[in-house]
Amino acid sequence: MNDSSSPEARRCESADSADPPAAFSASRPAVARPISADSDLVISAQAGDHYAFAQLYALHKRRIYSLCLRMVGRVAEAEDLTQEVFLHLHRKITSFRGDSAFSTWLHRLAINVVLMRLRKKTLSLVSLDEVMAPTADDSPGRSFGAADPALAGAIDRLALQRAISELPPGYRLIFILHDVEGFEHNEIASILDCTIGNSKSQLHKARLKLRDALRTDKRQEGRS
Protein backbone atom coordinates (compact mmCIF):
# COMPACT_ATOMS: atom_id res chain seq x y z
CA MET A 1 0.00 0.00 0.00
CA ASN A 2 1.47 3.34 -0.95
CA ASP A 3 -0.93 5.89 0.51
CA SER A 4 -0.60 4.89 4.13
CA SER A 5 -1.25 8.50 5.12
CA SER A 6 -4.95 8.38 4.25
CA PRO A 7 -7.32 7.58 7.10
CA GLU A 8 -9.03 4.91 4.99
CA ALA A 9 -5.78 3.08 4.46
CA ARG A 10 -4.86 3.14 8.11
CA ARG A 11 -8.25 1.90 9.21
CA CYS A 12 -8.06 -0.90 6.77
CA GLU A 13 -4.65 -2.00 7.95
CA SER A 14 -5.75 -2.21 11.52
CA ALA A 15 -8.86 -4.16 10.63
CA ASP A 16 -7.26 -6.59 8.24
CA SER A 17 -3.71 -7.10 9.33
CA ALA A 18 -2.03 -10.46 9.12
CA ASP A 19 -2.68 -13.53 7.03
CA PRO A 20 -4.18 -16.78 8.28
CA PRO A 21 -2.41 -19.11 10.68
CA ALA A 22 0.34 -21.60 10.07
CA ALA A 23 -0.94 -24.66 11.93
CA PHE A 24 -3.14 -27.32 10.36
CA SER A 25 -6.83 -26.84 11.19
CA ALA A 26 -6.09 -24.16 13.75
CA SER A 27 -7.60 -20.85 12.76
CA ARG A 28 -7.75 -17.34 13.96
CA PRO A 29 -11.21 -15.82 14.17
CA ALA A 30 -11.42 -14.33 10.72
CA VAL A 31 -14.39 -12.10 11.39
CA ALA A 32 -13.33 -10.77 14.76
CA ARG A 33 -13.25 -7.00 14.89
CA PRO A 34 -14.92 -4.44 17.10
CA ILE A 35 -18.58 -4.89 16.31
CA SER A 36 -19.47 -1.34 17.23
CA ALA A 37 -17.18 0.10 14.54
CA ASP A 38 -19.10 -1.83 11.91
CA SER A 39 -22.57 -1.40 13.31
CA ASP A 40 -22.37 2.41 13.63
CA LEU A 41 -21.15 2.60 10.06
CA VAL A 42 -23.81 0.16 8.88
CA ILE A 43 -26.58 2.20 10.50
CA SER A 44 -25.27 5.40 8.91
CA ALA A 45 -24.84 3.72 5.53
CA GLN A 46 -28.38 2.34 5.76
CA ALA A 47 -29.56 5.91 6.26
CA GLY A 48 -27.85 6.86 3.01
CA ASP A 49 -24.58 8.26 4.41
CA HIS A 50 -22.20 7.92 1.51
CA TYR A 51 -19.12 8.52 3.64
CA ALA A 52 -20.07 5.66 5.98
CA PHE A 53 -20.46 3.38 2.98
CA ALA A 54 -16.99 4.38 1.81
CA GLN A 55 -15.66 3.50 5.26
CA LEU A 56 -17.33 0.09 5.10
CA TYR A 57 -15.67 -0.45 1.74
CA ALA A 58 -12.28 0.50 3.19
CA LEU A 59 -12.75 -1.89 6.10
CA HIS A 60 -13.83 -4.88 4.04
CA LYS A 61 -12.29 -4.42 0.59
CA ARG A 62 -9.18 -6.47 1.29
CA ARG A 63 -11.06 -9.51 2.51
CA ILE A 64 -13.68 -9.40 -0.22
CA TYR A 65 -11.20 -8.76 -3.02
CA SER A 66 -8.92 -11.54 -1.78
CA LEU A 67 -11.83 -13.95 -1.64
CA CYS A 68 -12.84 -13.05 -5.21
CA LEU A 69 -9.28 -13.38 -6.44
CA ARG A 70 -8.87 -16.76 -4.79
CA MET A 71 -12.11 -17.99 -6.29
CA VAL A 72 -11.63 -16.80 -9.88
CA GLY A 73 -7.84 -16.55 -10.12
CA ARG A 74 -7.70 -13.51 -12.43
CA VAL A 75 -7.09 -9.93 -11.28
CA ALA A 76 -9.41 -8.22 -13.78
CA GLU A 77 -12.27 -10.56 -12.97
CA ALA A 78 -11.66 -10.25 -9.23
CA GLU A 79 -11.86 -6.45 -9.50
CA ASP A 80 -15.03 -6.72 -11.50
CA LEU A 81 -16.54 -9.10 -8.95
CA THR A 82 -15.52 -6.89 -6.04
CA GLN A 83 -17.29 -3.99 -7.71
CA GLU A 84 -20.37 -6.14 -8.17
CA VAL A 85 -20.29 -7.22 -4.53
CA PHE A 86 -20.21 -3.63 -3.25
CA LEU A 87 -22.85 -2.48 -5.72
CA HIS A 88 -24.98 -5.33 -4.48
CA LEU A 89 -24.22 -4.31 -0.92
CA HIS A 90 -25.29 -0.76 -1.69
CA ARG A 91 -28.63 -2.00 -3.01
CA LYS A 92 -29.20 -4.46 -0.18
CA ILE A 93 -27.71 -2.84 2.87
CA THR A 94 -31.08 -1.73 4.24
CA SER A 95 -32.09 -5.40 4.42
CA PHE A 96 -29.32 -6.16 6.93
CA ARG A 97 -31.09 -6.66 10.25
CA GLY A 98 -28.16 -7.52 12.47
CA ASP A 99 -29.11 -11.19 12.98
CA SER A 100 -25.49 -12.11 12.30
CA ALA A 101 -22.24 -10.15 12.30
CA PHE A 102 -22.12 -7.71 9.40
CA SER A 103 -18.91 -9.25 8.07
CA THR A 104 -20.54 -12.69 8.00
CA TRP A 105 -23.53 -11.27 6.17
CA LEU A 106 -21.29 -9.45 3.70
CA HIS A 107 -19.29 -12.61 3.08
CA ARG A 108 -22.44 -14.51 2.34
CA LEU A 109 -23.54 -11.82 -0.07
CA ALA A 110 -20.10 -11.87 -1.73
CA ILE A 111 -20.14 -15.64 -2.05
CA ASN A 112 -23.53 -15.52 -3.73
CA VAL A 113 -22.27 -12.96 -6.23
CA VAL A 114 -19.22 -15.13 -6.96
CA LEU A 115 -21.32 -18.27 -7.35
CA MET A 116 -23.73 -16.42 -9.66
CA ARG A 117 -20.79 -15.48 -11.86
CA LEU A 118 -19.38 -19.00 -11.88
CA ARG A 119 -22.78 -20.37 -12.78
CA LYS A 120 -23.02 -18.05 -15.80
CA LYS A 121 -19.54 -19.06 -16.85
CA THR A 122 -19.80 -22.80 -16.58
CA LEU A 123 -23.47 -22.92 -17.57
CA SER A 124 -23.89 -25.41 -14.80
CA LEU A 125 -26.01 -24.93 -11.74
CA VAL A 126 -24.02 -23.74 -8.80
CA SER A 127 -26.10 -22.72 -5.84
CA LEU A 128 -25.30 -22.71 -2.17
CA ASP A 129 -27.73 -25.57 -1.62
CA GLU A 130 -26.06 -27.61 -4.27
CA VAL A 131 -22.62 -26.78 -2.97
CA MET A 132 -23.47 -28.19 0.41
CA ALA A 133 -25.56 -31.16 -0.67
CA PRO A 134 -23.67 -34.43 -0.36
CA THR A 135 -23.66 -36.19 -3.71
CA ALA A 136 -23.40 -39.85 -4.55
CA ASP A 137 -20.18 -39.83 -6.55
CA ASP A 138 -18.29 -38.01 -3.83
CA SER A 139 -15.92 -40.46 -2.33
CA PRO A 140 -12.49 -39.44 -3.50
CA GLY A 141 -9.41 -40.99 -2.03
CA ARG A 142 -11.19 -43.65 0.00
CA SER A 143 -9.29 -46.53 -1.46
CA PHE A 144 -5.67 -46.26 -2.23
CA GLY A 145 -2.87 -48.73 -2.46
CA ALA A 146 0.87 -48.45 -2.11
CA ALA A 147 1.09 -47.99 -5.90
CA ASP A 148 -0.04 -44.39 -5.49
CA PRO A 149 2.81 -42.24 -4.25
CA ALA A 150 2.30 -40.10 -1.20
CA LEU A 151 3.10 -36.45 -1.69
CA ALA A 152 5.72 -36.72 1.03
CA GLY A 153 5.89 -33.04 1.81
CA ALA A 154 6.64 -31.92 -1.74
CA ILE A 155 4.00 -29.89 -3.55
CA ASP A 156 4.56 -27.97 -6.71
CA ARG A 157 3.00 -24.48 -6.42
CA LEU A 158 1.70 -24.43 -9.96
CA ALA A 159 0.30 -27.94 -9.70
CA LEU A 160 -1.55 -27.00 -6.53
CA GLN A 161 -2.86 -23.79 -8.06
CA ARG A 162 -4.14 -25.72 -11.05
CA ALA A 163 -5.67 -28.43 -8.86
CA ILE A 164 -7.53 -25.82 -6.80
CA SER A 165 -8.79 -24.02 -9.88
CA GLU A 166 -10.08 -27.33 -11.23
CA LEU A 167 -12.01 -28.19 -8.06
CA PRO A 168 -15.79 -27.99 -8.43
CA PRO A 169 -16.80 -24.49 -7.22
CA GLY A 170 -18.40 -25.72 -4.02
CA TYR A 171 -15.33 -27.60 -2.90
CA ARG A 172 -13.11 -24.73 -3.95
CA LEU A 173 -15.19 -22.34 -1.91
CA ILE A 174 -15.14 -24.34 1.30
CA PHE A 175 -11.44 -25.16 0.93
CA ILE A 176 -10.59 -21.49 0.46
CA LEU A 177 -12.80 -20.32 3.31
CA HIS A 178 -11.30 -22.78 5.79
CA ASP A 179 -7.78 -23.59 4.74
CA VAL A 180 -6.83 -20.30 3.14
CA GLU A 181 -8.94 -17.66 4.87
CA GLY A 182 -8.92 -19.29 8.29
CA PHE A 183 -12.66 -19.41 8.98
CA GLU A 184 -13.81 -21.87 11.62
CA HIS A 185 -16.36 -24.53 10.75
CA ASN A 186 -19.05 -22.81 12.82
CA GLU A 187 -18.46 -19.58 10.89
CA ILE A 188 -18.59 -21.40 7.56
CA ALA A 189 -21.78 -23.13 8.65
CA SER A 190 -23.31 -19.73 9.30
CA ILE A 191 -21.99 -18.17 6.08
CA LEU A 192 -23.12 -21.08 3.91
CA ASP A 193 -26.19 -21.90 5.97
CA CYS A 194 -25.23 -25.54 6.49
CA THR A 195 -24.39 -27.75 9.46
CA ILE A 196 -20.96 -27.83 11.05
CA GLY A 197 -20.68 -31.56 10.23
CA ASN A 198 -21.52 -30.77 6.62
CA SER A 199 -18.79 -28.14 6.53
CA LYS A 200 -16.23 -30.57 7.95
CA SER A 201 -17.06 -33.38 5.56
CA GLN A 202 -17.17 -31.15 2.46
CA LEU A 203 -13.79 -29.68 3.39
CA HIS A 204 -12.37 -33.14 3.84
CA LYS A 205 -13.62 -34.19 0.41
CA ALA A 206 -12.10 -31.08 -1.13
CA ARG A 207 -8.71 -31.89 0.37
CA LEU A 208 -8.97 -35.50 -0.77
CA LYS A 209 -9.79 -34.36 -4.29
CA LEU A 210 -6.76 -32.07 -4.28
CA ARG A 211 -4.59 -34.90 -3.06
CA ASP A 212 -5.91 -37.18 -5.81
CA ALA A 213 -5.16 -34.53 -8.41
CA LEU A 214 -1.66 -33.90 -7.10
CA ARG A 215 -0.86 -37.58 -6.90
CA THR A 216 -2.07 -38.12 -10.43
CA ASP A 217 0.30 -35.35 -11.48
CA LYS A 218 3.11 -37.04 -9.65
CA ARG A 219 2.37 -40.43 -11.21
CA GLN A 220 2.41 -38.93 -14.69
CA GLU A 221 5.65 -37.18 -13.91
CA GLY A 222 7.18 -40.49 -12.87
CA ARG A 223 6.17 -42.08 -16.17
CA SER A 224 7.38 -39.41 -18.54
Next chain:
Amino acid sequence: MTGDPKQLSCAEFQAQLPELIGAGGDPSTHPHLQHCPLCRALLSDLETIAEAARKLFPSVEPPDELWEQIESAIKREEEQEIHSR
Protein backbone atom coordinates in the same frame (compact mmCIF):
# COMPACT_ATOMS: atom_id res chain seq x y z
CA MET B 1 -18.56 -47.86 17.26
CA THR B 2 -15.84 -50.47 17.42
CA GLY B 3 -14.53 -51.07 20.91
CA ASP B 4 -10.83 -50.97 20.18
CA PRO B 5 -9.74 -48.01 18.02
CA LYS B 6 -6.68 -49.99 16.93
CA GLN B 7 -8.99 -52.46 15.19
CA LEU B 8 -10.49 -49.84 12.87
CA SER B 9 -10.17 -50.57 9.19
CA CYS B 10 -8.70 -47.83 7.00
CA ALA B 11 -12.17 -47.09 5.64
CA GLU B 12 -13.54 -46.71 9.16
CA PHE B 13 -10.66 -44.53 10.25
CA GLN B 14 -10.96 -42.34 7.15
CA ALA B 15 -14.67 -41.98 7.73
CA GLN B 16 -13.87 -40.49 11.14
CA LEU B 17 -11.05 -38.32 9.84
CA PRO B 18 -13.08 -35.17 8.98
CA GLU B 19 -14.32 -35.09 12.59
CA LEU B 20 -10.87 -35.80 14.00
CA ILE B 21 -9.30 -33.02 11.96
CA GLY B 22 -12.17 -30.60 12.41
CA ALA B 23 -12.23 -31.06 16.17
CA GLY B 24 -9.06 -29.01 16.45
CA GLY B 25 -7.01 -31.63 18.30
CA ASP B 26 -4.02 -33.49 16.97
CA PRO B 27 -5.28 -36.34 14.79
CA SER B 28 -1.77 -37.78 14.40
CA THR B 29 -1.97 -39.34 17.87
CA HIS B 30 -4.85 -41.63 16.87
CA PRO B 31 -4.10 -45.33 17.62
CA HIS B 32 -4.93 -46.43 14.07
CA LEU B 33 -1.99 -44.40 12.79
CA GLN B 34 0.49 -46.18 15.01
CA HIS B 35 0.32 -49.24 12.78
CA CYS B 36 -1.01 -47.88 9.46
CA PRO B 37 1.53 -46.18 7.17
CA LEU B 38 -1.10 -45.60 4.46
CA CYS B 39 -3.33 -43.48 6.66
CA ARG B 40 -0.30 -41.76 8.15
CA ALA B 41 0.75 -40.76 4.63
CA LEU B 42 -2.80 -39.59 3.93
CA LEU B 43 -2.89 -37.36 6.99
CA SER B 44 0.53 -35.90 6.32
CA ASP B 45 -0.43 -35.17 2.69
CA LEU B 46 -3.58 -33.37 3.84
CA GLU B 47 -1.54 -31.25 6.22
CA THR B 48 0.96 -30.46 3.48
CA ILE B 49 -1.84 -29.41 1.13
CA ALA B 50 -3.48 -27.14 3.71
CA GLU B 51 -0.19 -25.48 4.51
CA ALA B 52 0.86 -25.03 0.89
CA ALA B 53 -2.52 -23.53 0.03
CA ARG B 54 -2.16 -20.84 2.69
CA LYS B 55 1.16 -19.76 1.26
CA LEU B 56 -0.24 -19.81 -2.25
CA PHE B 57 -2.83 -17.09 -1.74
CA PRO B 58 -1.59 -14.09 0.21
CA SER B 59 -4.30 -11.58 1.07
CA VAL B 60 -4.10 -8.54 -1.19
CA GLU B 61 -5.49 -5.03 -1.48
CA PRO B 62 -7.55 -4.12 -4.52
CA PRO B 63 -6.14 -1.19 -6.51
CA ASP B 64 -7.15 2.27 -5.26
CA GLU B 65 -8.91 3.10 -8.55
CA LEU B 66 -11.46 0.40 -7.84
CA TRP B 67 -13.27 2.57 -5.31
CA GLU B 68 -13.65 5.35 -7.87
CA GLN B 69 -15.22 2.88 -10.28
CA ILE B 70 -17.58 1.60 -7.62
CA GLU B 71 -18.50 5.13 -6.60
CA SER B 72 -19.41 6.14 -10.12
CA ALA B 73 -21.35 2.90 -10.65
CA ILE B 74 -23.34 3.68 -7.50
CA LYS B 75 -24.01 7.22 -8.76
CA ARG B 76 -25.19 5.90 -12.12
CA GLU B 77 -27.56 3.52 -10.37
CA GLU B 78 -28.93 6.23 -8.11
CA GLU B 79 -29.52 8.54 -11.07
CA GLN B 80 -31.34 5.79 -12.96
CA GLU B 81 -33.54 5.25 -9.97
CA ILE B 82 -34.43 8.93 -9.78
CA HIS B 83 -35.27 9.01 -13.48
CA SER B 84 -37.41 5.90 -13.29
CA ARG B 85 -39.58 7.38 -10.58
